Amino acid sequence: MIHKYKMNNYNIVLDIYGGAVHVVDDISYDILDYYKTNTKEEIISILDNYPKEKVAEAYDEIQEMENQGLLFTSDDYLNIDEFEKREPVLKAMCLHVVHDCNLKCKYCFASQGDFGGHKAYMSSEVGKKALDYLVANSGSRKALEVDFFGGEPLMDFDLVKELVEYGNEIAEKNNKYFRFTITTNGILLDDDKIDYINKHMHNVVLSLDGRREINDEMRPTLNDKGSYDIIVPKYQKLIQGRKNKYYYVRGTFTRKNLDFSKDVKLFKDLGFDLASVEPVVDADYNEYAIREEDLPTILQEYENLAIDYAKAQVAGDAFKFFHFMVDLTQGPCVIKRMSGCGAGCEYVAVTPEGDIYPCHQFVGNEKFKMANILDEKVELPREMQNEFLNCHVFSKEECRDCWNKFYCSGGCHANAYNFNGDIMKPYEVGCEMQKKRTECAIMVKVAKMMQGESI
Numbered sequence: 001m002i003h004k005y006k007m008n009n010y011n012i013v014l015d016i017y018g019g020a021v022h023v024v025d026d027i028s029y030d031i032l033d034y035y036k037t038n039t040k041e042e043i044i045s046i047l048d049n050y051p052k053e054k055v056a057e058a059y060d061e062i063q064e065m066e067n068q069g070l071l072f073t074s075d076d077y078l079n080i081d082e083f084e085k086r087e088p089v090l091k092a093m094c095l096h097v098v099h100d101c102n103l104k105c106k107y108c109f110a111s112q113g114d115f116g117g118h119k120a121y122m123s124s125e126v127g128k129k130a131l132d133y134l135v136a137n138s139g140s141r142k143a144l145e146v147d148f149f150g151g152e153p154l155m156d157f158d159l160v161k162e163l164v165e166y167g168n169e170i171a172e173k174n175n176k177y178f179r180f181t182i183t184t185n186g187i188l189l190d191d192d193k194i195d196y197i198n199k200h201m202h203n204v205v206l207s208l209d210g211r212r213e214i215n216d217e218m219r220p221t222l223n224d225k226g227s228y229d230i231i232v233p234k235y236q237k238l239i240q241g242r243k244n245k246y247y248y249v250r251g252t253f254t255r256k257n258l259d260f261s262k263d264v265k266l267f268k269d270l271g272f273d274l275a276s277v278e279p280v281v282d283a284d285y286n287e288y289a290i291r292e293e294d295l296p297t298i299l300q301e302y303e304n305l306a307i308d309y310a311k312a313q314v315a316g317d318a319f320k321f322f323h324f325m326v327d328l329t330q331g332p333c334v335i336k337r338m339s340g341c342g343a344g345c346e347y348v349a350v351t352p353e354g355d356i357y358p359c360h361q362f363v364g365n366e367k368f369k370m371a372n373i374l375d376e377k378v379e380l381p382r383e384m385q386n387e388f389l390n391c392h393v394f395s396k397e398e399c400r401d402c403w404n405k406f407y408c409s410g411g412c413h414a415n416a417y418n419f420n421g422d423i424m425k426p427y428e429v430g431c432e433m434q435k436k437r438t439e440c441a442i443m444v445k446v447a448k449m450m451q452g453e454s455i
Contacts, residue, residue: 002071003403004032007443008307010450014442016403018073021328022065023446027058035062036072088345088385090137092145094360095130096351097122097159101151102187103227105219107254107280107288120352121156127163129373130350135174144171147181149349149360154188157196164200181205186231187221194238203246206235210251210263210277217256218288236271248274248322254288258297261305268319276322279433281415292429299436306440310447326407326441340409344370344388348380356380358388361414388413391423398426407438 001016011029013022024032027050034043044055065071100119101108131146138144146167148160160182167178179202186206197204208231209215216226239247249272253260260277267275279298282289290298302323309324341347344358351363354373362368370380391413393405411434415427 001075001401001403002032004029005439007303007439008310008447010443010446012439012442012446013071014403015071015073016406017075018069018071019328019406020070020073021442021446022070023450025058027054028062031055031058031062035059086389088380088389089139089141090134090346090348091141091143091342092147092347093130093134094147094149094347094349095122095127095163096149096151096349096360096363097127097153097163098151098155099352100155101185102155102222103152103185103219104222104224107218107252107282107286122159122350122352124159124162126350126352126354126373127159128166129354131163131167131170131178133373133378135170135176138176142176143179144176145179145181147183149183152185152187153182154184154193157188157193161196161200179203183207185219185227186234187227189231189234189238191237194234194241197238198241198245201245203248204238204242206231206238206247206249208232208235208249208251208267209253210257210260210266214257214263215251218252218254232270239272246274248272248276251275251277252280253277254280255290255294256288258294258301261301261308264305264321273318274320274322279430281412281418281427281430290429295429295432298433302433302436302440306443309440310444313444314447314451323437324441324444326438326445328442328445340392340411341413343413344380345385358384359414361412362417387423396424396426398428398431402431404431404435404438408434 002013003016004011004013006012006029011024011026013024013029013032014020015022027047030047030050031043034046038046040056040059043059044052047055062071098121100121134144134146146163148163153160164178164180167180171177180200181203182197182201183205184207186208207219208228209218212226212228215228219227221227221230235249249267251260251263251267253263257263263277264275279290280288284291305321306324309321312319341359343362347359348370349357349360349363350373351357355363356370356373356378357363357365357368358370368384370384371378391410393399393402393410396410399405399410408431411426411430413423415430416425417423419427
């Protein structure tokens with residue numbers, strides 16, 4: 001299987017199973033439309049707008065690439081039966097330390113922090129038992145990941161600090177280590193919290209929707225004031241102190257800002273070197289929800305952004321846009337490329353009450369409640385785990401023949417369920433955006449390669 005497209009004056013061809021990326025001339029690009037279904041002589045006749053000898057030469061070059069395993073590689077990617085029989089091993093956990101929030105984000109999937117339930121704060125007992133469970137069920141994994149999440153986790157920062165200390169203690173005893181992340185809206189950041197986060201958090205996710213008017217419309221405070229002027233100076237201070245540690249500023253775009261490239265530019269202008277702007281995911285009846293008719297505008301916005309971004313990257317700009325970053329040489333392992341985030345198997349979320357869900361986006365849906373961390377013996381339902389284990393790109397009808405399957409890994413399970421009532425049926429609007437982001441990301445790599453940089 002191959003996928004070919006034109007962008008930024010490049011003719012780009014991807015070999016899906018082998019992973020090779022080729023930049024070809026116009027003749028080769030056109031030949032590939034007929035290469036597998038027509039003979040060399042037939043193609044020469046079809047492409048009569050090119051000199052015969054040039055078509056013949058390009059055909060021979062394509063044939064040689066195929067013989068070398070650089071094009072049309074076979075799809076014997078993995079033993080699916082063995083893949084589906086693998087045992088779940090935890091490596092990551094999302095700790096909902098607080099189901100409460102000090103913002104009223106209009107698109108919040110967590111219903112302003114309480115996930116459609118009541119406001120709640122995690123106890124020390126629940127948090128410690130959750131970390132114990134992660135360590136005990138992590139098999140031979142050394143690096144374990146924990147995201148302090150909410151609501152707004154800074155609303156109980158004392159618990160966050162207590163769990164970091166406890167986690168490091170038990171990890172050392174078990175010859176493992178934790179990589180902690182905290183996701184925050186920034187309202188409660190102060191110098192002490194910034195210093196602690198920069199010392200103890202492997203990563204930090206900072207929520208901001210871009211331009212002041214966009215952010216303040218969608219992310220107001222509890223008293224309906226804007227949050228932009230409160231949090232931006234705090235983010236800048238935190239990032240200045242992180243030095244080489246990971247962070248990224250994460251925004252959300254809605255129908256209110258389909259021109260989201262302006263928000264990406266703002267992040268760069270503010271000194272944020274790593275940023276992401278995610279599409280809102282919500283039902284069509286919400287005025288800010290993205291609809292199918294918005295796709296042409298969104299896809300063009302991604303492409304325009306990618307062309308400008310490629311120029312900046314070639315010039316050595318340090319700014320990175322998360323969705324245009326792709327590793328074509330040392331990318332995710334085969335299992336990750338096939339099955340994505342590992343929700344319900346490698347990754348779970350724990351609520352303040354100790355309820356365990358496949359991921360943070362399933363929290364509150366009783367159908368997906370797996371167990372409670374305070375149970376005398378915590379046993380995750382194997383039937384549900386198998387459902388997630390077997391939810392991979394070769395088991396989904398829409399994904400099986402899709403060129404993008406190893407880049408998106410089948411998409412988000414929660415989005416699939418929320419829109420289609422089935423984790424096996426991908427969210428189509430999300431698929432189209434992901435395909436465009438992949439094309440953009442690879443084009444950026446190609447632009448750098450054409451300047452002599454390795455991809």
